[in-house]
Amino acid sequence: MDIAQKLRSEGYKVTPQRIAIYQVLYGQNEHPTAEMIYQSLRRDHPTMSLATVYKTMEIFEKIGLVKVLDTGDDCSRYDWDTHNHPHMRCVVCKRVDDLDGMDMDDTLAQVAELSQYKVTGQQITFEGICPECQRKEAH
Amino acid sequence: MDIAQKLRSEGYKVTPQRIAIYQVLYGQNEHPTAEMIYQSLRRDHPTMSLATVYKTMEIFEKIGLVKVLDTGDDCSRYDWDTHNHPHMRCVVCKRVDDLDGMDMDDTLAQVAELSQYKVTGQQITFEGICPECQRKEAH
């Protein structure tokens, strides 16, 4: 969690932008898009650019500070929690939630056994309608 | 599997393009992209357009003739096999294979129980290095 140390040890420089981006992400459960991160930083960092967010996320992914979620929906979302876990995506409002309480390690082990691949990761997303959108749909 | 009947019963017209696109997809295990489908049709259907492939896939998805795979990698892939099953994606060559032998129905039931969502589907993709790319990487 000491991101400065982590960056330095991987040969990257520690910049205010990188710190700020990580702080926006860390511990929150919204799984924001690059745009969402950018918007929440504009206030305090007027010169922040979307390109920097993308470049930073690429580095963060490389050094294991974030997991990039392929949620369909034409834009990536980012998760500070890099341990294997599934997500739920609302097909109506597009929100993405963690799906807690499901152990994926058994599944991953099973995959490693069944598949001829050298397994390195997973993208597990269930689709559905979130409680809030269910309420709205019932008029 | 009678796609003509299916289209008609859902109020869509039966066109040679739609038949051809379905025939390219049906039964193959490559999980092609729109571009791949387009390319394999150009020979026999010189006027085929990429836009038609996209529009057709949208209809096919709506009436349950294909499953759209969110495999990351900035372009969608299409699967004629619409029953719930996981995929394996090679992070090197980007190929997508079916992962046979894993029952996902238990998992889906578990999700429906754990989650407050009304669950409607899933996107389960494991990432790794395919046998062929493993061989290449070993020089």
Next chain:
DNA sequence: GTTTCTGCAAATAATTTGCATCCCT
């Protein structure tokens, strides 16, 4: 005949890239 479909070209939107300047180390 009417309505839907096709296919071209133009529009859109997420992401990437080039490059001059800036700032960590």
Next chain:
DNA sequence: AGGGATGCAAATTATTTGCAGAAAC
């Protein structure tokens, strides 16, 4: 000082859309 980082603008790429002509019903 020096090399990587930032941030703007332009480029790229997948996908969508508008629309006129063509094809299904």
